[in-house]
Amino acid sequence: MKAIPIKPDLYWVGAKDWNLRDFHGYKTQRGSTYNAFLLLDEKVVLIDTVKSYLCEEMMTRIRSVVDPAKIDMIVSNHVEMDHSGSLEAVLHLAPAAEVLTSVHGEKGLQAHFNTSGWNLRAVGNGEERSTGRKSLAFFHIPLVHWPDSMATYIPADKVLLPNDAFGQHIALGSIFDHESPLDVVMQEAAKYYANIVYPYGSQVEKALAALQGLDFNLIGPSHGIIWRRHHQLIMEKYKQWARHDHEEKAVVVYDTMWGSTETLAQAAQAAFEDQGVPVIVRSLKHSHISDVMTDVLEARYVVLGTPTLNNGMLPTLGAFMTYLKGLKPQRKTGFVFGSYGWNPQALKEVEEILRGLGWELPEPAFNVKYRPQAGDVQKLKAAVAALCRRQTNEKKGEQA
Ligand code: FEO
Secondary structure, three states: OOOEEEEOOEEEOOEEEOOOOEEOOEEOOOOEEEOOEEEEOOOEEEEOOOOHHHHHHHHHHHHOOOOHHHOOEEEEOOOOHHHHOOHHHHHHHOOOOEEEEOHHHHHHHHHHOOOOOOEEEEOOOOOEEEOOOOEEEEEEOOOOOOOOOEEEEEHHHOEEEEEOOOOOOOOOOOOEHHHOOHHHHHHHHHHHHHHHHHHHHHHHHHHHHHHHOOOOOEEEEOOOOEEOOOHHHHHHHHHHHHOOOOEEEEEEEEOOOOOHHHHHHHHHHHHHHHOOOOEEEEEOOOOOHHHHHHHHHOEEEEEEEOOEEOOEEOHHHHHHHHHHHHHOOOOOEEEEEEEEOOOOOHHHHHHHHHHHOOOEOOOOOEEEEOOOOHHHHHHHHHHHHHHHHHHHHHHHHHHO
């Protein structure tokens, strides 16, 4: 294992977590990568580390170009342990190294480690530090996605290292975008945004505005591939996602007990197709909530179905609604459907959460007693058609 050069005297020294399948509840079917970077200037600088169980992989890569005891500075862009988990191990070898972090980062590191013997220093927003021939500049990007989040910029190399921003949970044989399947990488970038960054759209917009003025041609996030050729593409996508822009697409999310709600979900699918709206149907028995959130990210219409069980929604939809509420997608058009035996309560709960998110619910909840009959299926299709027509009419009104 070796350090991989990404610019003159700047190396990738991260680690690949091939077997990771769960990142605190986010399904990572393609594993993940923790990206750390090593600058060999007059000062030796390590920018971020890796999860503790992959420390030796990072150390091996560092040792391939320099003795880790020679590290003068460690930049901690983010306290979370997937990036700071090997800090103590590095400081064990280089105890005098200065640890640079944001103001919130300093507090976070003090909460996670015994930092009493550390040479720990908080850097201000925009502060620059010389490393000899080059320099580092630090930009605070709070809540993208923790209060301490920071980006490190190397002007001489035109390199931006923004930690979690623009990342993807993926482990590939390559580390660069132009050597990777771009559609897969973009899909994982969307999943990462939908599951990690989604609640912080306004903070992302502020961060983008601050970083956009910098002259860079490479973005090295802390997860996944490095954007060397497509950095503008991912910046544009982040702008779109931060604005909560959507496309004329639908996602139907449901679970079912005896098949009634599933029949309605199929009817909703047919109705969207009839209206020419691309639709994805996700049964929560078969799809993970983190994958469903990726579908939600760019969809205008999010349609949710559940029967009533014990006076409420099915627990699978309950888990999804909790997740959705926390991730706060905005500017969606919702519609709720389901079935019940004697107490039609579940849909009220679902609608209450969607109203709390500020979603539009132009059509009333559609609830069927026991089994949907042919007429019910037609009524549901008519409701979905009305939902789509309403949007089309609104668009025409905007253009007039
Ligand atoms: Fe990749 Fe917020 O840690």
